[in-house]
Amino acid sequence: MRKLFLSMLCAGMFFSCSDGDLQIETIDFDSVSLQYCTTPSTTTKNILFKINENEALILELQSGVLNRGVVGDTIITESTVPAQSQITYRIFSDDVDKNYFCDDIPTADPVVIDEVEAEDGLVIIETIMDADSTNFVHTINLSGISFVTGNGERITNLNISEFGEVSTAIPTN
Template sequence: MGKYFFLTLFAGMLLSCSDGDLQIETIDFDSVALQFCTAPQTTAKNIMFKINDDEALILELQSGVLNRGVVGETVTTESTVPGQSQVTYRIFSDGVTKNYFCDDIPLTEPTVVDEIEAQDGTVIIETVANEDNTEFVHTIRLSGISFVTDTDERITDLTISEFGEVTTDIPE
């Protein structure tokens, strides 16, 4: 009888194991449009975001990183995360809109359910002049972005390599 008790107990333990209650399995923002409240500037920090229903991916670019273009050349600039720039992933209690980030008076709903800041990675910005040489087109990519939750779980399925494109005027 003792053998059956331990066998049943062992089988029960195997069947009841959890994987740490991982809530976030995938972060996928590649097909979501890039948004911002104010037009990107070359001499200030820039905050840009992507919204996917009740999730948001927020990029805070370091000051001056968009001011690296040369007419007639393609210039690639890198910004480290979290040292120079920051990438933050948020989950909200309900769908969120641009107004959540851009209104003068912050909205109280939806509320932030979870917020995770990237622990590692690089923001890569490729800058070229447009055909008229009136604006720089900055293509922003994320590389090696690593999110670690409060319970030390690493989010490994990241589909966020293409962050988007922004333009800035070519200085005279």
């Protein structure tokens, strides 16, 4: 009887693992294109995102951070996370597309099954004038981004060297 009890106890412990616990080991958006709903602005916050099947990385740039260009110069601007800009990582129940972020009425599916906000890091923006001298090209990089899950686990294994590029018009006087 004792052997049967121990066997049942061991089997119960073996099968009691929860498949519902989500483990995020790495966040990889390096080969994914940058997207946005409205043309980036120099005067308002900008929402930029990357979608990788059922995952999304969302960057909310602080207002005015793209308005740092100087004709003829390369300008480097930094925005701290989360004080000035925010980065959010989401996992969905199914593949997601641009419409999820851009539709006036959000879709009911797919459902967000996990969301983690960055608690540390920098958004570094290098701004140069394009070859036609009509736009500023802003190359956005992330540095030292650190996410902390609801379980208190820190995710620092990020594969996001360059977030992407956006352009804004050079203001005319």
